Amino acid sequence: MNYFLGLFVSGLTRGSIYALLALGYTMVYGIIELINFAHGEIYMIGAFTALILASVLSIAGLDAISILVIASLVAMIYSAAYGFTMEKIAYKPVRNSQRLSALISAIGMSLFLQNYVRLAQTSNFLPFPTLIPRLGFLQQLTFQVTSAQFVIFVTTTVVMILLTLLIKFSRVGKSMRAASQDKTMAMLLGVNVNRVIALTFVIGSATAALGGVLISSFTGQINFYIGFMAGIKAFVAAVLGGIGSIPGAVLGSFVLGWTESFGAGYISSDYEDVFAFAILVLILIFKPSGLLGRPENKKV
Amino acid sequence: MLELSAVNAFYGRIQALKDVSIRVSAGEIITLIGANGAGKTTTLMSVSGIVRPASGAIMFEDRNLNEVEPDQIVAAGISHVPEGRRIFPYLTVQENLDLGAYLRRDRAAVRTDLDYVFELFPILSQRRHQPGGTLSGGEQQMLAISRALMARPRLLLLDEPSLGLAPLIVQQIFEILGQINRENGTTIFLVEQNAYMALRVAHRGYVMENGSIVLTDDSTVLLENEQVKSAYLGV
Ligand SMILES: Nc1ncnc2c1ncn2[C@@H]1O[C@H](COP(=O)(O)OP(=O)(O)OP(=O)(O)O)[C@@H](O)[C@H]1O
Ligand SMILES: [Mg+2]
Numbered sequence: 001m002n003y004f005l006g007l008f009v010s011g012l013t014r015g016s017i018y019a020l021l022a023l024g025y026t027m028v029y030g031i032i033e034l035i036n037f038a039h040g041e042i043y044m045i046g047a048f049t050a051l052i053l054a055s056v057l058s059i060a061g062l063d064a065i066s067i068l069v070i071a072s073l074v075a076m077i078y079s080a081a082y083g084f085t086m087e088k089i090a091y092k093p094v095r096n097s098q099r100l101s102a103l104i105s106a107i108g109m110s111l112f113l114q115n116y117v118r119l120a121q122t123s124n125f126l127p128f129p130t131l132i133p134r135l136g137f138l139q140q141l142t143f144q145v146t147s148a149q150f151v152i153f154v155t156t157t158v159v160m161i162l163l164t165l166l167i168k169f170s171r172v173g174k175s176m177r178a179a180s181q182d183k184t185m186a187m188l189l190g191v192n193v194n195r196v197i198a199l200t201f202v203i204g205s206a207t208a209a210l211g212g213v214l215i216s217s218f219t220g221q222i223n224f225y226i227g228f229m230a231g232i233k234a235f236v237a238a239v240l241g242g243i244g245s246i247p248g249a250v251l252g253s254f255v256l257g258w259t260e261s262f263g264a265g266y267i268s269s270d271y272e273d274v275f276a277f278a279i280l281v282l283i284l285i286f287k288p289s290g291l292l293g294r295p296e297n298k299k300v
Numbered sequence: 301m302l303e304l305s306a307v308n309a310f311y312g313r314i315q316a317l318k319d320v321s322i323r324v325s326a327g328e329i330i331t332l333i334g335a336n337g338a339g340k341t342t343t344l345m346s347v348s349g350i351v352r353p354a355s356g357a358i359m360f361e362d363r364n365l366n367e368v369e370p371d372q373i374v375a376a377g378i379s380h381v382p383e384g385r386r387i388f389p390y391l392t393v394q395e396n397l398d399l400g401a402y403l404r405r406d407r408a409a410v411r412t413d414l415d416y417v418f419e420l421f422p423i424l425s426q427r428r429h430q431p432g433g434t435l436s437g438g439e440q441q442m443l444a445i446s447r448a449l450m451a452r453p454r455l456l457l458l459d460e461p462s463l464g465l466a467p468l469i470v471q472q473i474f475e476i477l478g479q480i481n482r483e484n485g486t487t488i489f490l491v492e493q494n495a496y497m498a499l500r501v502a503h504r505g506y507v508m509e510n511g512s513i514v515l516t517d518d519s520t521v522l523l524e525n526e527q528v529k530s531a532y533l534g535v
Contacts, residue, residue, distance in 0.1 A: 171402070178388050178399050185386040188348055190374035190403040190451065294390075 040231020
């Protein structure tokens, strides 16, 4: 039973991180129908930013919680600026060309950012400090939940709730949904669609960076390549849930997280990465629109 | 109020508008009629800044709109009910209406306008919390008009509001357009293929063929014009 619960918790942790990343994929796809292949790199840049900040702040002698909060916030802002700039220089100019142009631009952006960090930082793994403090009350549970797992899950839940409220009830949220359904009509009502698209990148990048910081303080190491696999997994999660759908991305992330951890725990950990791709193939065959996605012809 | 002078517009190499000149005075209802592919939708889209003229000028109250962004054109007081209504299918009726008032900050007046459109189209208030995509064609047209009115426009552009609707609904919608014009002084630029209905509600009309304006006069005169009669009125 405790073994099962342990796997359940580790699936939840993975799922949370995938969800923070998958949100960006699904929101960007929802609005401009682009798979942003460079999204994983934003997550990686978030982790590097936090690492640099954490080093500086710990020299300055701040306590762990302050370091965690400040490093996360700055990483989110910094990565959001990257996402914003990326959209402006790599995607906006090709927005009205064929889809393939944007896709190639996205792959180019991904390779560029990986290699840029490799050159500017290092290609080796760097140790990442455990920024998440020990939470005493978790020791009383019969199964193991680490502080990092707990914080990751709670943070993700809070972010998801805030984002859902923003999209459902705020003025800007309505304009995002409108633009994803019919951009020209949104413009005819006075929505500045360019700004809405930029905002989508900003929000997606900030949540991805948060995911990068949290997972790195759980795994304890980072390099320039961590965004690649995480990005692909989160992309699978977004497709599984139904790309374009926010609740779908969250659901798909947890399903993928649990599949991986139970698969690794009960079948074999050698195949850990295979599960994601098996799921991707199955979903593309049997339900291409995903668990909660709308049928393909959503445009009226 | 609105003046297009010698506007030319292209889609790639296809010329959709050829030296189009149209003038709309404040308080007027004018109609632009013409066959399929004449360039009517393109004319309205160029006023809204979605299609950009290659040459010529689009002036709205002494302001040249040629390079003004579409959202700023809405802010200037022009609302557009596009061809095919383009209701946001997954947003509720209420949310569609909220988006109509997207640029407005005067919340109290927005509430008054909401009551006003519900008075014009009571069915919408019953459908308030239902997704826009589930409305009937007639209800969607009512919603599209109401959504445009929520911006409190001074100039209302309408692209074939009668399209695909039963005669009785068309009648009702045209009556309401006349009412909006009289009650609020809203200027209306109406594009139609239903020339008879359009000329009856409008003060003046323009006839478009292959991207050019070929005829313009008072509606009463156009209704009697032999050319218009045979080509557009089916008599
Ligand atoms: N997006 C586009 N790309 C290329 N050509 C277009 C486009 N939109 C319109 N056209 C062409 O421009 C011309 C004018 O089209 P427009 O839609 O303005 O006509 P319309 O008078 O509104 O016709 P209808 O009554 O059928 O709505 C047509 O020949 C049409 O094929
Ligand atoms: Mg048309």
